[in-house]
Amino acid sequence: MSNIHLTHRGRHQGGAATLPDPDFVHPELIAPESRSARAARYVGAGLRIALGWVFLWAFLDKLFGLGFATERGSSWLNGGSPTEGFLNFATKGPFADAFGALAGYAVVDWLFMVGLAGIGLALITGVGVRVAAVSGAVMMVLMxxxxxxxxxxxxxxxxxxxxxxxxxxxLTDAGRTLGLGGLWAKVPFVQRHGWLK
Known part of the structure; x- marks a missing residue:
């Protein structure tokens, strides 16, 4: 039986060999992808892009007042608050008072709008999906x-x-399929800080 040497990015530390970076494993060592796994990757990518559009559209509608959830006169660009209506009138239950107390603060509006835009763009492009996913999940749980x-x-x-x-x-590195996640993951700074993928 011949020995297979994984030398690209593999190294020895203290006598124990570490596994190579999975992005750089020799193609002959990777099992072929099944049809269902490939289909699941594309479904995940489609869901990622669709969910990114949900966030980005909410940002655009609140910014410009496109008449869907926000009228033009109430848009952020026209001096309206993107969070005040929800925080004043749509909150209910045990945390309603706490959320209502946040209404009208510019910092809350800025955090919300930057969050919507950033999460939407990250999900659509596949860049920084982990950060966007955590931020988006926190936003959804708060809402x-x-x-x-x-x-x-x-x-x-x-x-x-x-x-x-x-x-x-x-958890599934969904930014790599139909997105720029694969290229983003090769940026040296991102390789050093895997949570940025």
Whole structure:
């Protein structure tokens, strides 16, 4: 039996060999991808892009007042607050007072809008999906907590489903398929700080 040497990026530390970076394993050592695994990758990429559009569209609608959830006169560019209406009138349940107290603060508006834009762009491009997924999941859980309890279910609503989907996208490196995640992962700074992928 011949020995297979994995030398690219593999190194010895204290007598024990470390495994090579999976991005640089010789192609002959990788098992062929099954059809279902390939299909799952593309479904995950499609869901990533779709969810990115949900975040980005919310940002655009609140910024310009495109008439879907935000009227033109209430847009952020026209001096409206993208969070005040929700925090004043849509919050309910045990945390309503705490969320209502945040209404009208510019820093809350800025955090919300930068979050929507950043998460949306990251998910659509596949760059920084892990950071976007964690940020988006936190945002979704906070929005769920602000409107407890759901009207049509004892506890589950679309905010928690989105949060779970975001966690799955982060765990599966979903930015590599139909996105720039593979190129982003090769940036030296990102290689040193894997949480940025």
């Amino acid at each position: 769920w907590a602000a409107a407890l309890w759901p009207e049509n279910n004892p506890f589950m609503d679309d905010h928690l489903v989105y949060a779970g989907l975001l966690v799955m996208l982060a």
